[in-house]
Amino acid sequence: MRHLLAPLIALLLVCTAALAQPARAQEFERLVNALPEGNYADRGETVAAIAATGDERAVTVLTALLDGDLEQMNADGRIVILSKQGRDTIATDALTGEEIGEVGRRDTERIRVNNGLRRDIRAAIGVLSLTNPDPGRRLAAAEAGFRAPDAEQIPALEQALSTEEDGGVRLAMEQALAAAILQSDRPTEQKLGAIEVLADRGDRDAQSILSRYAADPELGEAAQAAIDEIARIQRLWGFGQDVWYGLSLGSVLLLAAIGLAITFGVMGVINMAHGELVMLGAYTTFVVQEVIRTHLPGLFDWSLLIAAPLAFLVAGAVGVAIERGIVRFLYGRPLETLLATWGVSLILQQAVRTIFGPNNREVGNPDFMSGAFQVGAMTVTWNRMWIIVFALVVFAALMALLNRTPMGLQMRAVTQNRAMAANMGIRTARVDAMTFGLGAGVAGLAGVALSQIDNVSPNLGQSYIVDSFMVVVFGGAGNLWGALAGAFSLGVVNKFLEPYTGAVLGKIIVLVAIILFIQKRPRGLFALRGRSVEG
Amino acid sequence: MSVQLYLNDVHRSFDGFKAINGLSLAIDKGELRAVIGPNGAGKTTMMDIITGKTRPDTGEVFWNGTVDLTKVDEAGSARLGIGRKFQKPTVIESLTVEENIAISLKDDRSVFGTLLNRQSAEQAARVSELLELVRLSADRRRSAADLSHGQKQWLEIGMLLAQEPELLLVDEPAAGMTDDETMRTAELLRSLAGSHTVVVVEHDMEFVRALDCKVTVLHQGAVLAEGSLDHVSANPQVVEVYLGR
Amino acid sequence: MLRRLIDFRMGIFLAVLFVFVVLVPAGNLAVEGRIVPSYIVALLGKYLCYALLAVALDLCWGFCGILSLGHGAFFALGGYAMGMHLMREIGPRGVYGNPVLPDFMVFLNWQELPWFWLGFDQFWFACLMVLAVPGALAFVFGWFAFRSRVTGVYLSIITQAMTYALMLAFFRNEMGFGGNNGLTDFKDVLGFDLSADSTRAGLFVLSAVALAGGLLLGKWITTSKLGKVLVAVRDAESRTRFIGYRVEGYKLFVFVVSAMMAGVAGALYAPQVGIINPGEFSPANSIEIVIWVALGGRGTLVGAAIGAIIVAAAKTLLTGWLPEAWLYVLGALFIIVTIFLPQGVLGAIEGGMGRARRRTPPKEAEA
Known part of the structure; x- marks a missing residue:
């Protein structure tokens, strides 16, 4: 990295320094040219003097000296910094930053340093940097x-x-x-x-x-007390990190489950193809990125923003097709719906396998999704961070859609009393299709997010279907808040169990716990209660 | 005469809605009682509580003065001798008419008892007798799903009687019946009273008049008035509840 | 009694089954030139195990409305119970030659047999476990689920979670069931070489007998008064409670019987296929069982068996010819059967012939 940066910085420094402090700059240049002269002790004094100039180029030169990359050209006595580029050695003028070009081993003479001098150089760099x-x-x-x-x-x-x-x-x-x-x-x-x-x-x-x-x-006693104190703080941070991982898993579960909460919760329809709609969203992202890569590489950082609405539309359209083509013939027969949509899921899986092949597809992370930052002792990766934000935004948007818009009103009306809604002039068939399409579209959005952290393969949906059903069942069908609470509590519990039990056993424990929980609250955490439900 | 069913200060609310709010009721053995009230008065919840489908929040429910009905489930209440007929006729549609009656006959209800059960001659005779009573003898081998609405009502009454209950809870039996059938139902219920205790929940005033019995008026989960139909009809509060809104 | 158990379609099916039981082993063993190749015998034996599994599911779904999406778990547990015996019977002939420990345990550096493997060297004990383990799981699971009145799709989803959890568990090496690879490399059973044609024929006949037995047991249960109560639970659960039946007890009974039957099917499956692994627990497998039953016609027992054989045979043929097409066909099957054939093939044929009594399709248990 440094061999790329050093010349650049040097160039920059030369430009600014040359204008601002000509006298200092001249002194610095003289000292650098004097570096090869004398013995190690003389060189130590020169280093201290270079540091004292405070010249911007000093750190670069001293670092090169420390690393043994600072050499003198045999031909003209210029001081150069050598850097490797592949097999070639490139020389750069230490003062001007001008790239001189390839040099052979015999073209230059190294300016030697010993251990005592190295310490001096380090101290000088320290002072300069500080x-x-x-x-x-x-x-x-x-x-x-x-x-x-x-x-x-x-x-x-x-x-x-x-x-x-x-x-x-x-x-x-x-x-x-x-x-x-x-x-x-x-x-x-x-x-x-x-x-x-x-x-x-x-x-x-x-x-x-x-x-x-x-x-x-x-010092032992005080040090030990401090160590214990630090261990305590670290435990707290570890706790925070676990909560963070849990929230991150929870946001993934929420994304996967929230569309299901609409179709299952609001419509009472079990959509076993939900996972495959998520998969379609992920593949849409893949296709969008492929197109961008080949035609508009500059837009790559925007690829997710472009993919999101498209994924919503693709998955939503497939959802509407499923509803119109299959589910509407099966209203009132939830078990048959379950089976038929399972058939759809098999077909979608195989279709994707036929088109895109059975292997994982590479979906890239745009810049804003890459990397991590520190909060205290916690590492927060940007992709997880944005997925949490995305999940909450999707959730808020859905809540607003259901509670604040005419479409949401119609959906709720049809859910609560289909016959009455029909009498009021609501086209229930259309509302059914829209609701199902909405749930499917949200699954597509989930696919965009999951493409950033999971393998995009035809099996993507399968790995989430049981989990997302658990979220909906745990949270209570028919309630988006339930899905939210369910997803985050399952995520956090899962992550807290993992250190003690391992990932797989932790998951098993959570599944068993949910099975037991359903015994106590058969209709979930946020169940609607009352006479009407029992039917 | 001893008390068959006794409810004292029963409360039950659903998500803040007080479906039953201080209901007290005593029904004597062999009595025929009509319970009327506007929609949402708590009639169905009252029956749910008596049959153990719903637990009251507070209050006492006693059977024969000894058995605490708040601790009993649906099957338990049926085994004690409480038979319930729903507003919407529910029969087992995939079974034949006679099979519907046969599984309702008072008998061993345990799993293995049922598995090894063989119908005795008396039981067969009892099935025929009940089918005769509800006038479904000719349809005995038909699937219950093929019956008309009125016939399903009768089949359900037959199933109820097959249980040989001490108390019959009958929810709007006249709904969906022709006038002729309604009168026959009223006649049947009157004839059952005495040997059985009968509680009828009904909207149809003609039907209640035909029953010719003591009437309890429910309103907002509590008893508003009690007495003969003429007596409660004269009650200004009752008139207001029924007509005032 | 016999008339009660063997009606027209049961009679036809058992007769055809009997013909196969005679002809297949005979064609394989007795006739020169092997009209029936050995692999066909094993394949047909596998189909019969699937058929028994389908009958088991039909018993609780078709008659009592309990749509289990976890019956593959009971099947697999039966298979594992038998597989454990077969592993023990390998004895010192394993790769590592350990007389007590199966190869995978030696490989994982286990020093002694885990307690739950004890007793499986006895064939009778393994047979007992084939019934007891699935039965116990079904009992515990059902006791919790039915008591708290979890019904309909909720029940289906938690049965799916059950088999999923078991799959994850059995994939773990630490569980002591061979992890990923499961149990395999079986040598013989009760001293008979499992690779010998005669043993395979014997297992085929045994599977046919088990299927016939399962069908007759199912018929006996469903034609009893208890069978009528099961149908009552399926059609009108609430009504049945008010008649005085404790519904949870009936559901538990049929669920446990069904699980045991599935366990037997798994126990016959393992030696014929030569392997039992955690993949058998996968939720997708369990849902496939449902389509066998739905295709054949639920609530018919015989139909379930036929459905299983049709789908399994189609899978064998198609995955051989056009592996790509199989999932499309299976997916389409789910859709077509649920929308156009709610009574299954058997119902459609009999309806078409006008012989079946007019019936409405069975309604969902859930209100």
């Missing part, structure tokens, strides 16, 4: 200092702290200082204070530093 105008660089330097604490860094850190104004950077510097103090021969009180600073940091790095002093006669 006073770098970019707070991000200062923070990185402080973190690096923390991870490899060195008593010699103490003056640099103290100096940097005296001028630092950014709160986050200050904290990192204080922690690095504390770690360094523990290594130094400073008085015990100062070290005890340092332990407190590390305890406040509370992560595994702090824990591992502290563990080196747990056996220390003077």
Whole structure:
């Protein structure tokens, strides 16, 4: 990575520095050109002088020197930074950042460093980085200092702290200082204070530093107490991480189940092909990405946003076709509906297998779905994060649709009293088709999200069908809030069981628990109660 | 005369709706009683509570003064001798008419008792007798699904009688019957009273008049008035409940 | 008694079955040139096991309205019970030559036989377990489910969850049932070599006898007064309670009998197919059983057996010729049968011949 970045940064620095501080820049250039001269001790002084110029190029040059990449051209005495590009060695001018081109092994002479000099260079880089105008660089330097604490860094850190104004950077510097103090021969009180600073940091790095002093006669007690405190904090974070994983699983379950909650809950229709509608959504995403890849590569980051409405339409259209073609002949016969839609699921599965082949299809993550960020000691991946957001948005949109729109009103009317609704002039057949299509369309949306975290294969739907039925049964049919509560509580419980039982056994336990739960509350957590239900 | 069925201060609500709200009722052995009331007065819930389908939130329900009916399920209440006829006739449609009567006959109700059961001569005679009573002898081998609505009502009454219950709870028996059938039903229920206790829930005032018995008026889950039909008809509150809205 | 059990279609079916029982082994063993190849014998034997499984499901779905989507679990448990005996009978002839431990346990470094494998070296004990294990599972499951009045699709879904949970469990190596691979490499049963034609013929005959026995038992139950009560539960559960029957007891009875019958089918299946693995627990398998029954005609027993044989034979033929097409056909079958043949093939044929009594199609148990 660095061999790409270094020239770029150097170039940038040259442009700005050349304009702002010509005198300093000249001094810096003179010092760099003087680096090959003299013995190691002279070179140490030159390094310190380079650091003192504060020139933006200094870190790049010193880093190259430290890594043994800084060499002098035999031909013209220019100082260059060497970097490997494949098999070739490329030289870049250390001062101008200009790429000179390929050089052979005999074209340049390395500027040698020894261990003592390396320490000096590191300290110099530390000071330079700690006073770098970019707070991000200062923070990185402080973190690096923390991870490899060195008593010699103490003056640099103290100096940097005296001028630092950014709160986050200050904290990192204080922690690095504390770690360094523990290594130094400073008085015990100062070290005890340092332990407190590390305890406040509370992560595994702090824990591992502290563990080196747990056996220390003077510091042992305080270090051990701090370690215990950190362990407690870590447990809390671990708890938070489990909750997060649980919510993440819950959001997946919610997406898979919410369409089912509509068809099963609102219409009383068991749609065994629901999982395959999810699969269709995932394949729609795949197709959209393929088209974008070949025709409009620039739109790749937008592929999911483009795929979502299409997946909704594709799955929704298939849903309406299922309702019009099959389900409407079977109203009032839930068990037959179950069987017929199972037949549909087999056909859809095989159709996808015929068209796309039986293997997993690659669906890429757009940039905003990749990577992760830290919350304390928790790692939060962006794709899981966005899926939770997506699930909640879909849920909110459905609630609004059902409760706030004329279409939702008609759906609820038909659910509650079909005959009366028909008498009021509602076209019940059309409402049935729309409701079923809506449930199917939401399944398609779920497919878009699942394509980001699961294998897109013809079996995708099968792996969710039992789980999503469990969510609906647990939450209580006919109630979207039930699906929400059911999905998230099942997700969290599952993730909390996993560390103790393993994933498979945890899942079995949850299934058994639901089977037992249904005995107690046959109509789920949020069941509608009353005489009318019992029929 | 001893009390067959005794309800005291019974309450039951569904999601905040008070279906039964302080209902107290005593019905004597052998009595014929009509229960009337507007829709939502709690008639069906009352029967659900008596037959163990619904548990009351609070209150006492006693059978023969000794058995606590709040602790009994549907099958238990049937075995005690409470027979219930639904508003919508429910017969076992896939079975024949005589099979419907045969499985209702008072007999061993245990699983293995039923598995090894063989119909005795007396039981066969009893089936024929009941079929004669409900005028379905000619249709005995037909599937119950093929009967007319009125015939299903009669078949259900036959099934009820086959259980030899002490108490019959009859929900709107006249619904869907011709005038002639209605009068015959009233006649049958009157003839059953004395040897059986009969509680009839009914809307049809003509039918209630034909029953010629004590009437209880339910309103909002409690008893509003009780007495002869003429007596309750004269009650201004009853008139208001029925006509006022 | 005999007249009660053997009506017209039962008589025809048993007669045809008898003809097969005589001709198939004879064609395989006695006639020179082997008119009936050995693999056909094993295949037909497998179909008969499926037929028995379908009869078992018909008993509880067709007559009592309990649509179990987990009957494959009872079948598989029966198969595993028999498979465990067959594993023990391999003895020291396994790859690792351990006289007590089956190969997969040696492979997993197990030191001794888990307690639940004890006793399976005895054939009679295995036979007992073939009935007891599925029966016990059905009893416990049914006792909970029926007592709390879980009916209709809810019941179907939790039976599906049951078999799914068992599948996950049996896939685990730690369970001690061979994990992924299941139980296989059987050598012989009661001293008869399982690869010998005579043994295969014997198992075929045994399967036919079991199927006939299952049909007659089913007929006996459904023509008894209890059978009428089951139909009453199916058509009008609430009414049946008010007549004074404790519905849960009746459901439990038929569910347990059905599960045991499925267990027997599985026990005959394992030695004929030579393997029993967790795939048998998969929910898809259990739903396939339902289509056998629906195709044949539910509530007919004989129809269920015929349906199973038709679908299984179609699957064998189609997966051989056009593997791609099989799922399309199966899927279409589910749709066509539920919409156009609610009484199944048998109902349609008899209805067409005008001989069947006019009946409305059985209604759902759920109100």
